[in-house]
Amino acid sequence: MIPFSKTLLAWYGDHGRDLPWRRTRDPYAIWLSEIILQQTRIAQGQAYWERFMERFPDVQALAGATEDEVLRLWQGLGYYSRARNLHAAAKQIAAQGRFPDTLEGIRALKGVGDYTAAAIGSIAFGLPAAVVDGNVYRVLARHYGISTPVGSAAAKKEFTALAQSLLPPEQPGDFNQAMMDFGAVQCTPASPACLLCPLADSCAALATGSVDRLPVKEKGPAVSTRRFDYIYLRCQGRTAIRKRGPGDIWEGLYEPIVCDNRSEAAEGVPGDSSPAAATAADGPEQPRLLRSVRHQLTHRTLLVDFYLWEPQQEPVLPEGYFWISEAELDRYAKPRLFELLLEEIPK
Ligand code: SF4
Incomplete structure (x- = not known):
């Protein structure tokens, strides 16, 4: 295994967050967590996930709900298109008779993009697909000293290829979750814990004093x-x-x-x-x-x-x-x- 991946997985074994949807391989529970966490912090999203699992324990129950009911349970999370897509996707899955177990099948669900498809596919079905989001951009940009502005199409291609090359095929779900947690807990945006970092010896940003300059961001649209x-x-x-x-x-x-x-x-x-x-x-x-x-x-x-x-x-x-x-x-x-x-x- 590539040393970066081995170190990261060892770190995850010691420091990975214990979350209820990590104790199951049920694709419905994992999909639900991924949709809720798309734009929500874990601290807030976990209570919603628990409420949804209690009210709609399986995809058929969610598919059979009214939209008003789903929106009411979602209330307070914002980005309501996620709730509408969740509901529509539940109906898609119920109509198919089972949760899709290929990347293409998962990607075809409403509200599921590349990131979410890779997360669900790798965690629930062991599919070898690397996730790429803000955490991954940050960790890889710093560790490998990459200054391509994130947000560009070129960056997406470059970082996806790199993440994919690091992904151990036998543990894709663990690796993806390790990247998430490492970016959220260790290699954070404002105050990364470089002194205690197991990747410090091989980190390009640390070696060149550019931790606070990476990743390079593209300017977003005006508010x-x-x-x-x-x-x-x-x-x-x-x-x-x-x-x-x-x-x-x-x-x-x-x-x-x-x-x-x-x-x-x-x-x-x-x-x-x-x-x-x-x-x-x-x-x-x-x-x-x-x-x-x-x-x-x-x-x-x-x-x-x-x-x-x-x-x-x-x-x-x-x-x-x-x-x-x-x-x-x-x-x-x-x-x-x-x-x-x-x-x-x-x-
Ligand atoms: S040394 Fe610092 S910047 Fe480099 S990977 Fe570790 S936490 Fe991130």
């Missing part, structure tokens, strides 16, 4: 800012919500009245021309500002004003909205932002 208002309408024990439509990061989730004067038509508040606005603008029953928040998404900063609007008379709702009893709100899956608004609403 844009968007402002809008979130209005909680309360009238005779009821409130109004709507379901987000297709093609949106919050597709399928429910939201309160949104007033966006900058990029969409204003809806349901004084100052616009909707029927609800006409009702509200008549009296002193103006929406009351509760709090302004800054909410960070990957490529967008949201600046949102939270309002509470309590008219005496039921206003006509903007298109797409419907009334529900306030007591029923728990039954609807919501983006984190709506939950934050609800925390401000007096009972």
